[in-house]
Amino acid sequence: MDSTSQPVIPDFNTISFIYFDLDDTLIDHKNAQDRALLDVWSQYPQMQQIEPLEFVTEYGATNHRLWEAYRNSEVTQRELRRLRFEDTFQRLGISSVDWREIDKVYMDCYSRHWDWIPDARKAFVRISEQYPVGIMTNGFTVIQKKKFEYFSLNRYAHHLIISEEAGHLKPDTRIFNFAAEQAGCKPGELLYVGDSYSSDVTGGINSGWKTAWYNRSGMQPELNLAHFTFSEYHRLLGVLQNTNTT
Ligand SMILES: [Mg+2]
Numbered sequence: 495m496d497s498t499s500q501p502v503i504p505d506f507n508t509i510s511f512i513y514f515d516l517d518d519t520l521i522d523h524k525n526a527q528d529r530a531l532l533d534v535w536s537q538y539p540q541m542q543q544i545e546p547l548e549f550v551t552e553y554g555a556t557n558h559r560l561w562e563a564y565r566n567s568e569v570t571q572r573e574l575r576r577l578r579f580e581d582t583f584q585r586l587g588i589s590s591v592d593w594r595e596i597d598k599v600y601m602d603c604y605s606r607h608w609d610w611i612p613d614a615r616k617a618f619v620r621i622s623e624q625y626p627v628g629i630m631t632n633g634f635t636v637i638q639k640k641k642f643e644y645f646s647l648n649r650y651a652h653h654l655i656i657s658e659e660a661g662h663l664k665p666d667t668r669i670f671n672f673a674a675e676q677a678g679c680k681p682g683e684l685l686y687v688g689d690s691y692s693s694d695v696t697g698g699i700n701s702g703w704k705t706a707w708y709n710r711s712g713m714q715p716e717l718n719l720a721h722f723t724f725s726e727y728h729r730l731l732g733v734l735q736n737t738n739t740t
Pocket residue numbers: 515516517518519688689690
């Protein structure tokens with residue numbers, strides 16, 4: 495089933511609790527990351543031998559590879575934070591930059607660029623008035639907790655679940671099962687809203703949940719098994735309001 499053959503109104507009648515992914519679903523992580531990297535680039539003359547876009551692109555690819563390794567328990571959190579800069583610098587031929595210093599500068603800049611995805615705040619708040627909601631995120635506890643606080647997510651979310659605390663990363667079904675237990679719901683009563691097809695949609699479906707895929711970039715996977723796909727939040731609001739009143 496591709497996105498065009500999905501029913502206009504998915505069967506969300508059984509939904510009694512909705513979990514959201516955090517990064518790039520509610521919060522624009524990618525934009526904050528890229529802007530923080532540009533800040534780092536501009537502060538270090540030794541980096542300016544390369545183009546800023548080259549740095550952003552190389553870091554993005556390296557970080558993605560290392561997150562896969564972290565997911566597979568091949569590197570620790572500290573190794574990931576070190577290697578994502580060290581490997582990027584090595585590939586780009588940049589030397590004499592200490593990763594600890596860069597990591598600190600990067601994290602400071604990153605948090606200064608945090609912002610909501612367009613319309614996500616309004617949708618999240620409105621949905622939280624109709625359904626109990628929670629957050630389930632792959633990420634590091636210390637960083638994700640700062641985001642919870644910064645965006646006042648605990649005002650709306652009944653459960654805030656972080657992979658590092660749960661002991662498993664999406665798409666592992668064990669974190670979805672843990673979240674279901676926390677919500678006191680059966681899998682078929684849960685909806686997961688997330689931007690990653692491989693982590694959020696696949697993990698949700700394998701756990702028996704309903705899924706809503708926030709496909710902002712218009713990806714077209716060969717097989718789209720998400721129960722609902724949207725690129726603008728008013729469409730998600732539309733189907734949930736429709737579901738709730740029928
Ligand atoms: Mg995400």
